Amino acid sequence: MKTLSISGLSKTFVDRQGRTVEALAGFDLDVAAGEFITIVGPSGCGKTTMLRIVQGLEERTAGSVKIDGREITGPGPERGFVFQQYGLLPWLTAARNIAFALDARRVPKAEQKERIRTALETVGLAAFADHYPRQMSGGMQQRIGIARALAVDPAILLLDEPFGALDALTREILQNEMLALSERMAKTIMFVTHSIDEAIMLADRVVVMSARPGRIATIIDIDIPRPRAGRGEEIRESPAFAHHRRQLWEHLMAREVAA
Amino acid sequence: MSTQPTTSQPTLPARPRRGLGRDSMVRIATAVIIIGLWEFFGRQANPLLVAVPTDVLVATWDLAKTGELFAATGQSMLAFGVGFAVAAAIGMLIGVLMGVNRTVEVALDPYINALYSMPLIALVPILMLWVGIGFTAKVIIIALFAVFPVIINTLAGVRNVEKNYLDIGKAFGAGAWMSFCRIVLPSATPYIASGMRLAVSRGIIAMIVAEFLTSIAGLGGLIINYTNQFETAKAFVPVFVLAIIGNVLTAIVRVVEDRLGAWR
Numbered sequence: 001m002k003t004l005s006i007s008g009l010s011k012t013f014v015d016r017q018g019r020t021v022e023a024l025a026g027f028d029l030d031v032a033a034g035e036f037i038t039i040v041g042p043s044g045c046g047k048t049t050m051l052r053i054v055q056g057l058e059e060r061t062a063g064s065v066k067i068d069g070r071e072i073t074g075p076g077p078e079r080g081f082v083f084q085q086y087g088l089l090p091w092l093t094a095a096r097n098i099a100f101a102l103d104a105r106r107v108p109k110a111e112q113k114e115r116i117r118t119a120l121e122t123v124g125l126a127a128f129a130d131h132y133p134r135q136m137s138g139g140m141q142q143r144i145g146i147a148r149a150l151a152v153d154p155a156i157l158l159l160d161e162p163f164g165a166l167d168a169l170t171r172e173i174l175q176n177e178m179l180a181l182s183e184r185m186a187k188t189i190m191f192v193t194h195s196i197d198e199a200i201m202l203a204d205r206v207v208v209m210s211a212r213p214g215r216i217a218t219i220i221d222i223d224i225p226r227p228r229a230g231r232g233e234e235i236r237e238s239p240a241f242a243h244h245r246r247q248l249w250e251h252l253m254a255r256e257v258a259a
Numbered sequence: 260m261s262t263q264p265t266t267s268q269p270t271l272p273a274r275p276r277r278g279l280g281r282d283s284m285v286r287i288a289t290a291v292i293i294i295g296l297w298e299f300f301g302r303q304a305n306p307l308l309v310a311v312p313t314d315v316l317v318a319t320w321d322l323a324k325t326g327e328l329f330a331a332t333g334q335s336m337l338a339f340g341v342g343f344a345v346a347a348a349i350g351m352l353i354g355v356l357m358g359v360n361r362t363v364e365v366a367l368d369p370y371i372n373a374l375y376s377m378p379l380i381a382l383v384p385i386l387m388l389w390v391g392i393g394f395t396a397k398v399i400i401i402a403l404f405a406v407f408p409v410i411i412n413t414l415a416g417v418r419n420v421e422k423n424y425l426d427i428g429k430a431f432g433a434g435a436w437m438s439f440c441r442i443v444l445p446s447a448t449p450y451i452a453s454g455m456r457l458a459v460s461r462g463i464i465a466m467i468v469a470e471f472l473t474s475i476a477g478l479g480g481l482i483i484n485y486t487n488q489f490e491t492a493k494a495f496v497p498v499f500v501l502a503i504i505g506n507v508l509t510a511i512v513r514v515v516e517d518r519l520g521a522w523r
Contacts, residue, residue, distance in 0.1 A: 152431065
């Protein structure tokens with residue numbers, strides 16, 4: 001398990017009209033080893049930008065990202081990423097999509113077969129190894145996306161609105177699977193979402209961001225005991241959940257009104 | 260671009276079988292009527308200028324018997340094959356280079372577009388002056404005609420790779436070469452394949468033009484020679500062979516295209 005330490009992270013870019021846009025302005029966050037962080041905020045608050053910088057997909061303007069105290073300079077094997085729109089290559093089968101990531105990480109071929117099988121079993125799709133993305137539902141495709149991130153066995157898992165495009169029921173099922181995985185595998189996780197309920201359900205701490213320029217508005221500790229996997233309905237109906245929900249609403253609404 | 264006339268598709272998917280059978284009947288009937296009319300009116304025209312279908316059949320047998328038809332087809336196809344292969348290889352190379360390197364693109368883009376749009380036939384006499392009228396000349400002319408659609412489509416394919424796909428490679432630490440081979444190329448394949456399809460038809464036109472104007476060999480040579488001798492029936496034979504070759508080659512490219520694009 002690894003810790004993640006983000007400080008003073010900023011990103012400005014120049015848009016098409018030549019205006020300077022401040023997407024992220026001084027984002028500071030320390031994530032403990034094995035901690036589950038969710039990040040919510042209005043669209044355009046820079047939460048995805050922040051996550052992409054941490055993964056090494058985007059350049060930062062200023063600030064630092066450290067893993068176990070060491071500054072990162074690009075993508076690394078200790079981080080796995082799950083994309084918004086599943087991020088599968090459509091011309092590869094499920095197994096080959098995972099093999100692609102393993103090849104990129106230089107995992108020996110001999111070891112790959114076993115890793116792919118385990119990863120697919122973990123997300124319950126062992127029977128779909130030879131299916132192409134278009135032959136699978138959105139929920140299945142995102143399970144493959146998660147399986148791929150797990151197959152490279154990262155200490156830190158970064159997920160960018162992974163369930164945003166799924167229907168409500170599939171979403172709840174995958175949230176529960178996510179809980180089970182995280183509680184079993186002890187990984188450090190940052191999970192970006194625009195759903196308040198999802199943020200509370202999954203997190204140890206919820207980071208609320210404000211828009212333009214993107215920075216942290218508040219951080220809320222979620223006071224719901226673990227393990228939570230399999231207790232979705234019970235948790236959703238609990239007073240603690242309702243309390244956190246109101247807390248988050250107030251923070252997000254206050255921002256909206258102020259803006 | 261589809262050569263299948265869409266209007267001939269059965270509009271009621273509930274009974275495709277009967278629809279298909281009926282369509283084939285209509286097509287056969289149309290063919291019979293056209294050939295019949297040709298035979299009927301052709302017989303009333305000057306036989307020196309117009310050959311009727313039965314004459315063409317006899318002429319086909321004659322040309323096949325002497326081996327002339329097969330020799331000419333062989334010559335044409337050899338030149339086409341070499342020319343097309345050269346065009347495909349050079350076209351993909353230039354297209355990829357333009358796609359990955361902006362300097363190369365800026366340097367070449369105006370010439371590629373200008374040459375693609377201009378009637379290249381205008382260049383053929385000058386080319387003959389430079390490279391003569393033999394096999395090499397034929398190959399060069401075919402390659403020249405066929406290369407531009409390959410370049411332009413390869414470039415478009417390499418260009419239009421979704422950023423999301425490239426992000427996948429980047430996120431998992433794939434190097435530039437791996438990303439190119441396993442993301443850019445597969446994603447560009449449908450574009451390249453349609454470039455090849457265009458290249459086939461342009462290449463066949465080039466082959467005939469080259470044979471008319473230069474070597475007086477191959478199928479184009481047969482057409483010119485027999486037309487000059489007023490043997491119209493024999494001149495028609497290579498025309499039909501060309502029609503068949505054109506359709507077969509396009510069908511082959513389609514099959515390859517479908518195989519490569521099975522994931523879609």
